[in-house]
Structure formats: structure tokens, C-alpha cells
Amino acid sequence: MKLYKCSLTELKNMIEEKRVKLQDIHESISYRTTSTDPKIKAYVNKNEAYNIDELDQKDYKDTYLKGLPIAIKDNISIEDINTTCSSKMLEEYIPPYNATVVEKIKEAGGIITGKTNMDEYAMGSSTENSAFFPTVNPWGKNRVPGGSSGGSAAAVAAGMVPVSLGSDTGGSIRQPASFCGVVGLKPTYGAVSRYGLVAFASSLDQIGPLARNVEDIALMMNVITGRDEKDSTCVNREYPDFTEYLKNDVTDMKIGIPDQYFDIEFDQEVRESVLNAVEKLKKAGAKIERVSLTGAEYALAAYYIIATAEASSNLARYDGVRYGLRAAGADNLEKMFTETRQQGFGEEVKRRIMLGTYVLSSGYYDDFYLKAQKVRTLIKNDFDQLFADYDLILSPTTPTTAFKIGEKRDPLKMYAADIFTVPVNIAGIPAISVPCGFDQKGLPIGLQLMGAHFKEEKLIQAAFSLEKILNLDIKYPALK
Amino acid sequence: MDDKYETIIGLEVHAQLDTESKIFCSCSTEFGSEPNTNTCPVCLGLPGTLPVLNKKAVDYLIITGLALNCEIASYSKFDRKNYFYPDLPKAYQISQFDLPLAKNGYIKVETEEGIHRIGITRIHLEEDAGKLIHEGSIDQSSGSLVDYNRTGVPLAEIVSEPDIRTPEQAREYLNYLKKTLEYLKVSDCNMEEGSLRCDANISLRLHGNKKFGTKVELKNMNSFKAIEKALAYEQKRQRKMLENDKKIVQETRTWDESKSKTISMRGKEEANDYRYFPEPDLVPLEIDERWKKDIEDRLPELPAVKRKRFIDEYNLPEYDADVITDSRDLADFFEDSVSEYKDAKVVSNWIMGEFLRLINEEKMAIEDTKITGQLLAKMLKMIDQDVISSKIAKTVFEEIFYTGKDPEEIVKEKGLKQISDQDELESLVEKIIDENPSVIEDIKNGKDKAVGYLVGQVMKETKGKANPQMVNKMFKEKIK
Numbered sequence: 001m002k003l004y005k006c007s008l009t010e011l012k013n014m015i016e017e018k019r020v021k022l023q024d025i026h027e028s029i030s031y032r033t034t035s036t037d038p039k040i041k042a043y044v045n046k047n048e049a050y051n052i053d054e055l056d057q058k059d060y061k062d063t064y065l066k067g068l069p070i071a072i073k074d075n076i077s078i079e080d081i082n083t084t085c086s087s088k089m090l091e092e093y094i095p096p097y098n099a100t101v102v103e104k105i106k107e108a109g110g111i112i113t114g115k116t117n118m119d120e121y122a123m124g125s126s127t128e129n130s131a132f133f134p135t136v137n138p139w140g141k142n143r144v145p146g147g148s149s150g151g152s153a154a155a156v157a158a159g160m161v162p163v164s165l166g167s168d169t170g171g172s173i174r175q176p177a178s179f180c181g182v183v184g185l186k187p188t189y190g191a192v193s194r195y196g197l198v199a200f201a202s203s204l205d206q207i208g209p210l211a212r213n214v215e216d217i218a219l220m221m222n223v224i225t226g227r228d229e230k231d232s233t234c235v236n237r238e239y240p241d242f243t244e245y246l247k248n249d250v251t252d253m254k255i256g257i258p259d260q261y262f263d264i265e266f267d268q269e270v271r272e273s274v275l276n277a278v279e280k281l282k283k284a285g286a287k288i289e290r291v292s293l294t295g296a297e298y299a300l301a302a303y304y305i306i307a308t309a310e311a312s313s314n315l316a317r318y319d320g321v322r323y324g325l326r327a328a329g330a331d332n333l334e335k336m337f338t339e340t341r342q343q344g345f346g347e348e349v350k351r352r353i354m355l356g357t358y359v360l361s362s363g364y365y366d367d368f369y370l371k372a373q374k375v376r377t378l379i380k381n382d383f384d385q386l387f388a389d390y391d392l393i394l395s396p397t398t399p400t401t402a403f404k405i406g407e408k409r410d411p412l413k414m415y416a417a418d419i420f421t422v423p424v425n426i427a428g429i430p431a432i433s434v435p436c437g438f439d440q441k442g443l444p445i446g447l448q449l450m451g452a453h454f455k456e457e458k459l460i461q462a463a464f465s466l467e468k469i470l471n472l473d474i475k476y477p478a479l480k
Numbered sequence: 481m482d483d484k485y486e487t488i489i490g491l492e493v494h495a496q497l498d499t500e501s502k503i504f505c506s507c508s509t510e511f512g513s514e515p516n517t518n519t520c521p522v523c524l525g526l527p528g529t530l531p532v533l534n535k536k537a538v539d540y541l542i543i544t545g546l547a548l549n550c551e552i553a554s555y556s557k558f559d560r561k562n563y564f565y566p567d568l569p570k571a572y573q574i575s576q577f578d579l580p581l582a583k584n585g586y587i588k589v590e591t592e593e594g595i596h597r598i599g600i601t602r603i604h605l606e607e608d609a610g611k612l613i614h615e616g617s618i619d620q621s622s623g624s625l626v627d628y629n630r631t632g633v634p635l636a637e638i639v640s641e642p643d644i645r646t647p648e649q650a651r652e653y654l655n656y657l658k659k660t661l662e663y664l665k666v667s668d669c670n671m672e673e674g675s676l677r678c679d680a681n682i683s684l685r686l687h688g689n690k691k692f693g694t695k696v697e698l699k700n701m702n703s704f705k706a707i708e709k710a711l712a713y714e715q716k717r718q719r720k721m722l723e724n725d726k727k728i729v730q731e732t733r734t735w736d737e738s739k740s741k742t743i744s745m746r747g748k749e750e751a752n753d754y755r756y757f758p759e760p761d762l763v764p765l766e767i768d769e770r771w772k773k774d775i776e777d778r779l780p781e782l783p784a785v786k787r788k789r790f791i792d793e794y795n796l797p798e799y800d801a802d803v804i805t806d807s808r809d810l811a812d813f814f815e816d817s818v819s820e821y822k823d824a825k826v827v828s829n830w831i832m833g834e835f836l837r838l839i840n841e842e843k844m845a846i847e848d849t850k851i852t853g854q855l856l857a858k859m860l861k862m863i864d865q866d867v868i869s870s871k872i873a874k875t876v877f878e879e880i881f882y883t884g885k886d887p888e889e890i891v892k893e894k895g896l897k898q899i900s901d902q903d904e905l906e907s908l909v910e911k912i913i914d915e916n917p918s919v920i921e922d923i924k925n926g927k928d929k930a931v932g933y934l935v936g937q938v939m940k941e942t943k944g945k946a947n948p949q950m951v952n953k954m955f956k957e958k959i960k
Contacts, residue, residue, distance in 0.1 A: 095526065201760075313572050317525050319571060323526070360757055362755070365755075369757060
């Protein structure tokens, strides 16, 4: 058996039962990465700081993750390791501190294999906006892996690592998970500390796990959730052992199917695959009902105002004064600012900064930002009302399967790829994307389950059942 | 001053709050440390870092608001003020825009024209920026250096209503404010160290006009004197402009201390659009009645009330009350002394005389002296009981001031006890009579004042320790 094909849970069990050596696992992972990553380009920077030969001499016995490998998106800070956000602006930037999730992973005995590629500053849905190189979808060499956590999704899908962390502002974990045939969970806003996550849109950003199965997602959620005194928006509450919810099935779970979401025009194969999964859930005992929910298009509009507004402010600090790129040759302050930002940021990042600056400008604030916040409140209330009656809401994760590299030139078309995922961030609720089938091209299709605030356990419970019911053989792609 | 125009002045004061640590991180706020040593990833605005509010800064702001008769908001929040400058590491300042912690207050100031009420529009909490440093002057220097030690020091911005009518009133307003903040022990109000800064808005209008004239903002005044001077200069400049039918331009002008004039800095068009929006990294602040009450209970007696009470309760002359209530520490020292030594005027004389003389000579803060009210009272009692002479008391006082030693100990150690022994004094008096036959002759011829000279000789002989009243009496009895 090839160890790189094993899930985190399987590896953990084997280590606990002393059936395998840590060194062998990491060697297998490393071998797979060396042979695969030149084609996939999931990593921006591999962590060379740990020595595989020495792994078994260290004591991971009492730790939760037992010295097992995890990849991390390159917008999460790790002390002494470059955190580039796949931007020229931060190409040389090395943080002097660890993000809270990194601290938690280290405490749990996880080994970080490296930093994964992404759309620059997490802005995009294809990882084509990386300033360094695009990542390739393991299921089709001319296909995008989705984004912005495209590297994290592709690395897991290709078997380079069992689990990874991504960040999700408008779908950046779920959409690439869907495109790459893996599971991705965006936790409730406030469930996982954002400290150390390079901010794109502070009120929407959330770190979450990607894995090849739901069980591994539950395992990772046990590690990364929890209060953090360094993040005031991180909520102080007790979290359950998420793996406990793998025991239950969907019997008597009430799941709503929003008409407005299915009224949107989207790919027929995706529709059929999702509805097929719905039927199977029904057979398994879930109570499925059609429900009404505010149109996702309003959430999308509000999202591109709120996210860009916050981004315009969050990205203002990259001015060449303290760290990162500084344009050479500027002979005055303003030139240093403008030329640094001109050279350091890519097109999409600049577009969003411009948009965000515009919507916050005096005279436009009320019409855009304020109105978007009101829409946000309405959407949130709408979800809250539904969750009073339903355990979960179900939709496709994306309107299509993975599109071709270079296919979407029009930014608005690219933005529309987030239509099903964005409302979740706007409402601050958790959602999971699980594979539910393949289209005729052999590309994976994802199904999204949305839950009430801090009800990740229900997502995990239902997703795990669905995974069992569908029994898809998608552990890793053929890598054509 | 010409009566045709009425001057309208409003002041914006920034006071650094004297908390141990910064407003959003745990770095020290100490002034004068090596550049960039009181910094961390948070106050340097490194990517991924988040602010965590220092509750003490909120406490300080609330007590300031209460002392200045403000309403305290039950719900408040922070906002981002966006602008680019090298001393602002995040390129936004966390401040408060539409929901300040305190508003609608007032203070009353007294000038020669009587008592004048000045409204306080609002007081809000924000973070301070860093400081640019130039080698030589800004023109000679080849670059700028930035010291971020000050970044994140909490600031209270106190904005007055345009209720001030003369530069003198402006000065009195500032004096009152400074004294109040010092009383509350929330700020050391040191203008030289920049812990108190003030900008002014000034405009002129014809008497009787309801509409305000075009205002000019004045910056860079480094003392109360400079503020008064700059306002007087600007008052004159604007009046001259108006008298010559010239239009006042809305602009920011800087005070040039060396030339004693204001110089145009930037016009209205160049003003920043700060693009305020709610800070997503902090949760809104809710101040409940209990929190407010807790702080209300800690509110000390304020200068004006204390001054009046000192006059009424201790019968102090107004002048004494003014001097002694100028600082809370001085007033506390006075009251501590008076609680054990009833003659308030004697205490006041010692404090205004010897104590303040030493304070000024040593340039010491009152709180740094070793003397206590109890020690002063004890020493004063020793004078009354003829244990020491009032002349010797000055020496004893100095010793207490520097060492905090008990006056009895000092007297014993240094042998300063007053000589009141009849026999010992008599022999001294006789010796002096023998040595000064011509003086004795003068006295006998009616020149009574010469007795003083003889007493002085005895004092000289005893190094001030002789009881002067006894000696005086002896001379008078012996020379008859």
C-alpha cells in the first residue's frame, strides 16, 4: 500500500498501532510531491526545515496529530518561513511570528510540509492570479484547480499531503475543493482564529481545512477551532469532539433546498449530480423540503462591495516602508508609495483596491457600503429564520466543474463562479463542500451543505453520511 | 481689539493616555526608549496581525468624559481612518467616527471678562502614530527614519464646540483641560514630549452674524503660549484680509515659532478623504451602567470644586487655594498635612515656600519626593513645642524632602535641638553683652531695634539653635 494514498485518520491509526514509521510516511509523501508537483505546482514554497530522517526520534506519542504532514496556504504566517500570498509584494517577506492555527498545529504535533499556491492575496477563483505560476487541477491538465486556495486543494487531491489549510472569504476553500474532488469546510466566522492570516476581507475571512474525506475534516476541526485572545472576533465557546458526529447518520435531519438557488442557470450535469445526491439523502432518511431564501445574486453584489472595501484598507499597508517590496529609484515619498504598489500588485488585486476605495469614498459610502451592509443583515436574518426550522441547507458548490486555464478573461464571469458560496460568508455561517459525482469529462462535482452558526458538527455528520451513501472512488485522480 | 468682528475658535486636543501598555497590543508606552524597541508585530501592522483593545484605555476615556460633563455612550465602536503616511504602519488609524465614547460635555473657564462656558462636542479614543526622524533638518536629510515606539499609544481626542471667542479663553480652556487630565491621572499632559497636542480652528464673522466665516486650521503649536500667539496672529491676519475685502481661503496653516507667523500648508482640495468605515477586527463596545458606575465611583474631586472647598473649609486665601490645587498631588500633600496639623495657613506657607522652591530647583515631580504630609505635620508641631527653631526647621525640612526621614531622627542625629536651657542661654547672653558695649549703650539710649542684632549674634554662636524668643526676652531684661 502506498502511504501517500492514506487519509490522515488512517495514518494516525497506523502510527498509534505502531504499524508504520513516521519516517516512511513522510518519505512517501515527499516522493509523491517530488514526482507530482512539477506538473501540478501546488506548492509555492516547500518546508525544508524538517528532517525526515530524524522524525521518529522525536516524541509525537502523546500529540493529537502524531507528527503527520499538513500543507498550509501561503497567506497564513509561519515564523521564519516566507509568507508570500502569491504576490510579488511579499515575495521576500518572512514573518517573525506564527499564526494561531500554526501554533495549534505545532502543539498538536503536526508537521508543516510547505506553503501552497493561491490567487494573489486570496483574490480569485482559479489560482491563475498567483504572481508566480498557475496551479493545475490534478483531474485535468488544462483545468484550473479553483481558488483562491487552489494549491491547498490540488496538493490534497494529488496525494501530496493528506490535509491542508485554506482560507475562505467568498468560497476560496469550498470552490477549489469542489473543482478538485476533495472535501473543504469553511467554519463559522469566529470559530477559528484569524490571527496570522493575511487579511483580505476581515469580516468574511475564515481559515478552514481541506481533506480527501470528511473524517479528516473532523480531525482537523478538533485541532484548529477555539478561542484566541489575539483575535477579538474569535468567539469564546466550547467545541465538541467533531469526530463523535461521524457515528450518526442523516435520519430525520431536515434539509432545505432553496428554490432561488436552483432557479439560477447553471451546468446541467452539476444539477443532475446534486439532485441525485438529494434523492439518495432522502432514501437514507433525511427530510428534504423546498425552501425560499433571498436570491444569491444579492449576496454576490453585497460581497463585492464589502470585500473590496475591506481589502482596499487591509492592503494599504503594503507601501514599501517597512517590509516587502519597495520600488527602486523613487525620489519622493508619493512615488515610492505609488510605484511600489504599481509593481507589487497584480491586476486583480489592483482592480479590487480601486473598487473598494471607490465604494468607501465620500459621497458614495451610503449608496454602496452602507447599502451592502443592510443587504448583509437581511441575508443573515433570512438564513437564521430558515435554520430555526431546518438543520441544513443544500446547494451545488459551484455552477460548473473546473474550467480551463485562461478560459475566464472577464472578471465578472469569474466573480459569478462564487454565486453559491458567497452568501455563506456574508451570513457568517459554516458550510462544507463534498464531492457528489463527476461530469462526462471526468471532472469532480461538489455539493454544498450550509449550517447554522457554530453547527459544524451537523455539517460533518451529514457530509460523512453522504460520503458513505455515494461511495465514490475519488481518493486520488489518475493524473493524466 | 476691533469690535466689528467676532472671533470663533474651536480646539482639538490630543492627549496621550497614560496606560502601561499600548491600546491594541501589550507593548510598553514608555517615552524615550531606543527607537523601535517598544514594538511588536501588532503595532508594526505586520500582515495578519489583529488589534485587541486595552480596557484600561476605555476606562481612562470614560473617566475623562465624566470629568468633562459628557454623556457616555452605552454603545460605541471603532472605525478605520484611511490615509498613507510612513508613520502609520497599517495605513489606517483605528479611531472612532460616528459613535464616540463620550459627547456633549462642557467646561467653564474664567478670564478677566468673566466666566465662559465652552462646549465639548465629543471625546473619542484612537491610536497614536509613529514619529519621523531626520538627520539635521528635514531639508538637509537624505531620507526619513521612522520610530514606531509611539505607534499605538492610546489617545483621547477632545473636540471643543466653536464656543471660544478669544485666544486668552483658548489658553484658559487648555489650562483647565490639562489640570483636569492631570487630576484624573489619565495623562501627564507633557507638551514637550508630545503627550498633549492641540490643533485649532479659527474664523471671523461680523458681530451679529449667525453664519460662521471661512475657517482656517492651525497646526504645529508646541506650547500653550504658542497656541495663544498663533491664534492672535491669525485673528489679526484674517481681520486685515476681511477689512481689505479679501476672501479667507479654507486651508491648513502651520505655526512657525521662529518667525512668529502662520504659513499655508495645504488647501481644501488637498484634504484627505479618509474613507471611514467600521473596524471589522474589533467588536463593538458596550458600556453598561455598572461599568460606568464603577468609574464614576473613582472620579476624584476636581480642581474647581477642591479650590472652593479649600477656601471654605480651611480658610485659605484665594491665592493659596489656587497654588495648592494646581496639582492633585500638591493638594493631597496639603490635606494630609492639615489632617494632623490644624493651622492650614502655616501648612500652606511651607508648601508654597520651601516645598515648591525645592520642587522647582530639583525639577522634580511631586510624587517623586520622599516627604509626606505626616512628616511635615510632625515637624510643624516640633516648632510649636520649641523643639526646633523655625530657622532650623528649614534645614530639617530639606532633609525630610530628600530622605523621607522622621524629623525627630534628623534633629537627634544632627544635634539640631533648640537650646531652651535657661542657664546655657544666660551665659551666652552675658557673653554677647560683654563683647558689645557700644551696642548696649545704643539700646540704653533708646535704640531698641539693636536688640535684634544681639539676638542674631547668639543665633550665630549657636548655629541657629538658640530659642530666639527666650534670648530676646533675656536681653530686654538685662539691658534696662
